[in-house]
Amino acid sequence: MLNYNSPINENRNHSNLILSEIEPTIKINLRSKKREILAKIGKSLSIIPPTEPNTSSSNDILNILWLSPDEWMIYSNNTNDYNYKLEDNLYNEVSKLNYGSITNISEHWIMINMKGDKVYELLSSSCHYNFNEFKNKKGSVVQTILNHIDVIIHNKDINNLNLFVRRSFSNHLWSWLNDSARFI
DSSP states (O other): OOOOOOSOOOEEEETTEEEEEOOOOOEEEEEOOOTHHHHHHHHHHSSOOOOSTTOEEEOSSEEEEEEETTEEEEEESSOSTHHHHHHHHHIIIIITTTSOEEEEOTTTEEEEEEESTTHHHHHHTSOOSOOTTGGGSTTOEEEEEETTEEEEEEEEETTEEEEEEEHHHHHHHHHHHHHHHTTO
């Protein structure tokens, strides 16, 4: 991974809401139109990519988010050396054999964890997406716009979300989240 300089570098506690940037974890974009990729990834990572829209697959080490019928985001739950092995393993199993493409997008996305009873109230204040079903389905994924910024939101558990934002917009979104959280 490149020298990681976080644009945020802080955690914030608001009443019934905790916002924190997650330490750098590996994030990999996987693209493939071949059906064999599901078995290949399942065998390689011990986790099968989801095929249903707006869902995810998880184990203790990894999460795989469905982004489109031929695109997934894989991200790690930890920051140890396994990450480098993960990228190399996927490259050898997928890209090298022309099953699809593997791209390391770790430096492209900032991951913000949001916890607390007011998470959906905060998101709904600037997002037109209806979170009613989303908040009750652990593992749900949505790509939406929050305060005019493209984001990916992964429902990890009840009132516990990982929000992915492009690095170039992360400071702006972080400021908005913290300013808006004061009024909820």
